[in-house]
Amino acid sequence: MKNWVYAKLDKISKFDMYNISEKNKDSLKLDANENYVLKKKFILEIALQAAKDTDLREYPLDQFKELYRQLAKYTGISKKYIAVGNGSDQIIELILSIINKGQRVTIFTPTFSYFINRCKFHDLTVDRVPLSRENNALDKGEFLKSAKRSDIVYICSPNNPTGNQFDKQPILEIIDSLKDKLVLLDEAYVEFADYSLIQVAIKYDNVIVLRTLSKAFGLAGARVGYFIANERFAQIFRSKIQSPYPLNSLSLTIASIALSQFNYVNKTVKMIKDERKRVFDQISRIEGIKAFESNANFIFFESHNKYNAILKSLKKERLAVKTFGNVEGRMGCIRVTIGTKNMNDRFLESIERAVCKQNV
Numbered sequence: 001m002k003n004w005v006y007a008k009l010d011k012i013s014k015f016d017m018y019n020i021s022e023k024n025k026d027s028l029k030l031d032a033n034e035n036y037v038l039k040k041k042f043i044l045e046i047a048l049q050a051a052k053d054t055d056l057r058e059y060p061l062d063q064f065k066e067l068y069r070q071l072a073k074y075t076g077i078s079k080k081y082i083a084v085g086n087g088s089d090q091i092i093e094l095i096l097s098i099i100n101k102g103q104r105v106t107i108f109t110p111t112f113s114y115f116i117n118r119c120k121f122h123d124l125t126v127d128r129v130p131l132s133r134e135n136n137a138l139d140k141g142e143f144l145k146s147a148k149r150s151d152i153v154y155i156c157s158p159n160n161p162t163g164n165q166f167d168k169q170p171i172l173e174i175i176d177s178l179k180d181k182l183v184l185l186d187e188a189y190v191e192f193a194d195y196s197l198i199q200v201a202i203k204y205d206n207v208i209v210l211r212t213l214s215k216a217f218g219l220a221g222a223r224v225g226y227f228i229a230n231e232r233f234a235q236i237f238r239s240k241i242q243s244p245y246p247l248n249s250l251s252l253t254i255a256s257i258a259l260s261q262f263n264y265v266n267k268t269v270k271m272i273k274d275e276r277k278r279v280f281d282q283i284s285r286i287e288g289i290k291a292f293e294s295n296a297n298f299i300f301f302e303s304h305n306k307y308n309a310i311l312k313s314l315k316k317e318r319l320a321v322k323t324f325g326n327v328e329g330r331m332g333c334i335r336v337t338i339g340t341k342n343m344n345d346r347f348l349e350s351i352e353r354a355v356c357k358q359n360v
């Protein structure tokens with residue numbers, strides 16, 4: 001049958017979608033920027049506690065209240081400016097769903113591919129401003145030129161996949177020049193970075209700061225995202241745009257307990273930042289590889305003609321990383337998550353072996 005539904009499905013089936021890599025049994029996951037420094041036992045204990053405290057026969061009510069209370073405490077921002085979602089992916093999806101077809105979005109590239117794909121899915125026109133090939137810096141002038149002709153602006157900082165957080169002052173100037181645009185600031189990796197612009201979201205009525213518990217808090221499987229925005233946007237989102245029970249009681253309770261134990265989470269963040277420096281220094285020493293400075297829990301690097309040899313070696317040793325190939329002039333790109341010291345050593349040894357073999 002050929003009707004409008006199938007015509008639409010035909011169109012949708014051709015979209016690039018977010019590639020979810022298959023998990024190989026026994027493989028070390030360094031591909032999705034999860035936090036493996038956080039002990040599994042810590043999460044397990046929280047999950048068991050949450051299971052005991054939760055009655056799954058009931059719709060979640062008090063659990064939402066508690067999560068908002070904990071998020072307000074953690075961020076230092078009143079809960080009236082906060083809204084939650086089923087991962088920040090779902091928040092992005094819902095925000096894009098209220099934007100009119102054909103409206104224009106400015107992004108820089110490379111950036112979070114899910115966001116770009118969802119813009120296309122919602123029939124938005126995407127204008128791309130390339131980051132500098134040399135160090136992934138943002139050209140403020142070029143970005144503003146495009147942004148002024150757009151309706152929405154997406155700034156991911158620290159940026160996925162490049163890892164860098166952009167200088168604060170130019171980003172503030174960009175935001176200040178775009179008061180009639182919707183500005184989405186994605187801070188998924190902010191715990192690993194130098195500063196946050198969370199306060200900006202309550203100062204302006206057009207800025208939304210996206211956050212997640214999937215990265216530093218090690219709760220990717222619980223699917224808890226949130227954002228900070230002006231009170232009106234946050235309240236309308238909560239009461240009209242979001243579904244009534246977007247998160248389940250277990251995830252809500254797990255998230256609240258984890259937030260209340262930030263001290264421990266923060267220790268793992270510090271360890272990851274130390275390891276990030278060590279891994280960066282070591283990758284940078286390998287001839288023919290260029291690593292980019294990172295303010296996130298992963299490192300993005302160009303491996304040029306070593307790409308295939310490195311991938312082969314990582315695959316053989318069951319180390320999963322995110323592979324990009326050539327990205328706008330950057331050659332043989334790979335993004336690796338910073339894991340435990342042991343995971344990072346295995347990764348470093350594997351790429352060193354691959355490069356050595358190739359040089360023989």
Ligand SMILES: Cc1ncc(COP(=O)(O)O)c(C=O)c1O
Nearest residue numbers: 087088089112160188212214225
């Ligand atoms: C920049 C960025 N934003 C948002 C997300 C989505 O996070 P969540 O797990 O909360 O959906 C990710 C996940 O990789 C990300 O890298």
